[in-house]
Amino acid sequence: xxxxxxxxxxxxxxxxxxxxxxxxxxxxxxxxxxxxxxxxxxxxxxxxxxxxxxxxxxxxxxxxxxxxxxxxxxxxxxxxxxxxxxxxxxxxxxxxxxxxxxxxxxxxxxxxxxxxxxxxxxxxxxxxxxxxxxxxxxxxxxxxxxxxxxxxxxxxxxxxxxxxxxxxxxxxxxxxxxxxxxxxxxxxxxxxxxxxxxxxxxxxxxxxxxxxxxxxxxxxxxxxxxxxxxxxxxxxxxxxxxxxxxxxxxxxxxxxxxxxxxxxxxxxxxxxxxxxxxxxxxxxxxxxxxxxxxxxxxxxx
Numbered sequence: 001x002x003x004x005x006x007x008x009x010x011x012x013x014x015x016x017x018x019x020x021x022x023x024x025x026x027x028x029x030x031x032x033x034x035x036x037x038x039x040x041x042x043x044x045x046x047x048x049x050x051x052x053x054x055x056x057x058x059x060x061x062x063x064x065x066x067x068x069x070x071x072x073x074x075x076x077x078x079x080x081x082x083x084x085x086x087x088x089x090x091x092x093x094x095x096x097x098x099x100x101x102x103x104x105x106x107x108x109x110x111x112x113x114x115x116x117x118x119x120x121x122x123x124x125x126x127x128x129x130x131x132x133x134x135x136x137x138x139x140x141x142x143x144x145x146x147x148x149x150x151x152x153x154x155x156x157x158x159x160x161x162x163x164x165x166x167x168x169x170x171x172x173x174x175x176x177x178x179x180x181x182x183x184x185x186x187x188x189x190x191x192x193x194x195x196x197x198x199x200x201x202x203x204x205x206x207x208x209x210x211x212x213x214x215x216x217x218x219x220x221x222x223x224x225x226x227x228x229x230x231x232x233x234x235x236x237x238x239x240x241x242x243x244x245x246x247x248x249x250x251x252x253x254x255x256x257x258x259x260x261x262x263x264x265x266x267x268x269x270x271x272x273x274x275x276x277x278x279x280x281x282x283x284x285x286x287x288x289x290x291x292x293x294x295x296x297x298x299x300x301x
Contacts, residue, residue, distance in 0.1 A: 118285075150204040151280040153244045155251070155273060159185055159193065159260070160235035162268035183267050185234060187220040189260070193238060194218065196256025201247050202240040204281040208232045211284040228285075235270075244275035 162183030194212060197205055205212045210227045217228060224231040240247060251257045252273065263269040 149281065149283045150241050151278060152203075152241050154202070154239065154241040154276055154279040155244055155248045156276050156279060157193065157197075157238040157240070157251075158235050158270075158272045159190070159238065160270040161185055162270065164268065183269065184223065185225070185236060185263075185269060187218050187225045189263060189269075190225060190236060191218050192256045192259055196251050196254045196260075197238070197240045197247070199256070200242075200250035200254055202242045204241040206239050206281045208237055209282060211282055213284050216284075239276075239279045239281055241279055241281055244277075248273055248275050 165183035190207065194205055194207070207218075207227050210230055210232065212227070217226075219226045219229075221231065224233075225236070226232070252261070260269075260271055264271050
């Protein structure tokens with residue numbers, strides 16, 4: 001009788017459950033062996049030799065205690081000094097602030113005094129240029145010298161930089177890209193404009209409210225245009241008192257007017273001129289009075 005063939009034992013295919021942190025083997029190894037092997041060997045060697053832990057001898061213990069007491073003393077003294085010096089520093093700071101405020105108040109008072117004296121001197125200078133009694137000659141001298149305010153018919157001329165002209169510092173003319181920018185109005189341009197207006201018959205001229213006289217200077221400081229050392233910012237508004245239509249025509253046909261037109265055509269500098277029925281030109285803030293007397297000495301041949 002033949003027996004049935006035996007079936008091979010069935011091997012279980014069930015897999016062993018894996019650790020939840022199996023994918024974190026590197027982190028587990030670091031956590032389990034936080035101390036380097038070299039440090040662990042050194043610690044074990046010291047423990048075996050009996051050199052680890054607190055000092056064994058009385059002398060060593062006294063030295064350690066003395067060191068700790070000295071360190072505590074240094075920290076305590078430093079904290080006490082800091083606590084003592086803090087009020088002194090605060091008091092010195094308050095005294096310095098008080099001195100600054102006092103000196104600032106004194107400077108403000110002196111500045112007000114200077115302004116008052118300057119106005120008084122200006123008034124007396126204007127009076128010195130007048131002969132009084134409505135003398136036409138005295139009025140003419142006051143107008144020509146810039147000692148009195150003038151208003152009447154005239155022209156308004158506005159000169160401005162090109163739109164593409166770069167400006168730095170939020171439009172501050174003193175902080176710009178430099179003289180290489182040909183789209184900016186220069187001091188020499190305003191000099192020619194003013195000279196052209198004088199030659200065309202203007203009786204009184206101001207730029208941005210700054211009265212021009214025979215002694216006025218138009219200069220440059222960096223990219224800023226100065227009129228009598230006062231910086232002006234574009235656009236530059238020029239007011240000129242005179243026969244409006246005649247003054248406008250003569251200026252635009254003059255070499256200086258043609259020069260201004262060329263600046264507009266070649267460098268896009270913006271200009272505009274209009275005839276006004278009444279323009280007001282203020283008096284000069286300061287008028288220098290000079291007198292001359294004939295010499296009594298006879299010349300030698």
